[in-house]
Amino acid sequence: MRFKKAETQFEYFSLMQIRATVFMCEQNVDPLLEIDDEDKTCDQFVVYDNDEIIGTCRVLKHESDWHIGRVAVLKEHRKKHCGSFMLSEVEKIARESGVKKLELGAQVAAMPFYENNGYRGYGDIYLDADIDHMMMEKRL
Incomplete structure (x- = not known):
């Protein structure tokens, strides 16, 4: 696997196709919520x-x-450590x-994945795109 900034x-x-597949198609996230103004100012990685x-x-x-966001892996490549590899490369x-701290808003169902990568949850569960989330952080 190879990790790089999208150029x-x-x-x-x-990357937008992957996000559309994972978030909009698989999880029924509204496209108006998935693609936002932060896409213009953030660093995107593949x-x-x-x-x-x-x-x-x-x-x-x-x-x-x-703040790490929009972590997505194509279904047929999950469980092959791609997500952990991405987090490790960002770290x-x-x-x-x-940088002293990384944070992310994790879907509650994905929290064990992030915990296995050294993140810890904090705060209350909140709804984002009608999906339960919790903030998580990792001190570096």
């Missing part, structure tokens, strides 16, 4: 398996902490940049 039209198109883009995430950078970049 080409092909990579942006592919994961390649050979020449195929199979996963994506985005990072909103704040001074000493970053490497964050550490090199002096």
Whole structure:
């Protein structure tokens, strides 16, 4: 697997296709909620398996902490550690940049995945796109 910042039209198109497949088709998220203004200002990343883009995430950078979002992996590539690989690669970049904390809004059903990657939940469960979420963080 290879992780990189999206730079080409092909990579942006592919990551939006993955997000549409995972969030809009599989989870019935409204497209008006899935694609937002933060897509214009965040860093978008993709994961390649050979020449195929199979996963994506985005990072909103704040001074000493970053927010990871829109973590998505194509169904046929799940359970192959692609998501953990993405988180690990974001952590490497964050550490090199002096970031002290990573945070994300996890779907409650996905919390065990994030816990296995060192994140801990905090606060109350909240609805985002009609799906239960909880904030999670990892100190670096």
